[in-house]
Amino acid sequence: MKFRNARSRELGSPLAPLLDVVLLLLIFFVVSTSFVDDQLPLDLPEARTAARGEPDAIVLTVDIGGVVTVGGVTVSAEQLRQQLEAAAAVDAELQIRADRGTEHGAVIEVLDLARQVGLDRVGIGVSRAKILGSLD
Numbered sequence: 001m002k003f004r005n006a007r008s009r010e011l012g013s014p015l016a017p018l019l020d021v022v023l024l025l026l027i028f029f030v031v032s033t034s035f036v037d038d039q040l041p042l043d044l045p046e047a048r049t050a051a052r053g054e055p056d057a058i059v060l061t062v063d064i065g066g067v068v069t070v071g072g073v074t075v076s077a078e079q080l081r082q083q084l085e086a087a088a089a090v091d092a093e094l095q096i097r098a099d100r101g102t103e104h105g106a107v108i109e110v111l112d113l114a115r116q117v118g119l120d121r122v123g124i125g126v127s128r129a130k131i132l133g134s135l136d
Contacts, residue, residue, distance in 0.1 A: 057093040057123070058083065064099040066106035081113060088118040097125035 060080075061069045068075055070083055087094060094114055098107045114122050 057095045058087050059095045059097065059125075060110060062096065062098040062102050062106050062110060064101045066103060068106075068110065077113075080110075081117065084114055084117045084119060091121070092119075093121040093123060094119050095123045095125050 058070060063069070068080055070080065075083065084094070096107065096110055111122065
């Protein structure tokens with residue numbers, strides 16, 4: 001009968017190399033990760049003057065829900081494109097007025113559409129009361 005040796009074999013792998021690899025990976029990820037805070041405080045510029053629109057300018061309003069109206073009439077995306085193309089044909093000015101709570105993306109879509117149809121003269125409407133109030 002064969003007897004086993006009193007010394008048993010160690011099972012598994014040595015832990016020191018594994019810990020070295022884990023530590024190196026940890027250091028790599030800490031160094032390569034950027035620690036950018038998404039909530040950066042912004043110091044936005046203030047408008048001290050407001051441009052006066054031309055009398056024949058097209059006034060486009062974007063409300064807080066992203067609904068676009070031209071001259072007080074709600075328009076669809078296709079109707080908006082047609083009106084902006086007509087304005088570009090006669091080189092009219094476009095005045096965009098957006099609610100303070102309007103999403104930035106809704107205004108950018110209107111600006112992008114104006115650029116696509118060839119409108120070069122675009123103004124952003126501001127409230128004179130807010131401008132005069134900020135001078136105090």
